Amino acid sequence: MAEHWFTPATARQALGALRPAAETLHRLVREMERARPARIHPDQPVDTAYFLLVTRLHLALGEIRRSGVQIEDLRGGLLGFPARRAGRPVVLSWRVGETTLGFWYEPGPGRGDRRPVDDDGPWEAG
DSSP, X not given: OOSSOBOHHHHHHHHHHHHHHHXXXXXXHHHHHHHSOSSOXXXXXXXXXXXXXXHHHHHHHHHHHHTTOEEXXXXXXXXXXXXXXXXXXXXXXXXXXXXXXXXEEOSSTTTTOOEEOOTTSSEEOO
C-alpha cells in the first residue's frame, strides 16, 4: 500500500488543504462529461475549451496525488487516505459533499463497506 500512513487527525488536516482541489476535480469531471460530444467523428475538431478542462483536471489530480492521497473514484469524488488500523492497512475515506472525513474501509472487494471512524481506535501514525 503506501509508505505514508494517515491517522484520522492527519487525514482531516490534509483534507482541509485538499478539499478545494477535490471539489474542483469533481466539478471538472462533470463539466467534461457535459462538454463531450454525443458522436465523435475522426475529422471533427475538438473544442479548445475542452483542452482547458483537461489541463485543469490534470493540475488538480497532481495536487492530490502529491499529498499521498488516493483518488478512489474520480467521478464520484471519493478520496482515500492510506492508514493502518490495528496493524492492518485500511483506507480512511471522504467523498465530495461530506462535511468531514468520517469513514474507513479495508481495501479490496469490500470497498463499498465504509465504517464510521473511531478517532480513539487503534490507528497507527507513519
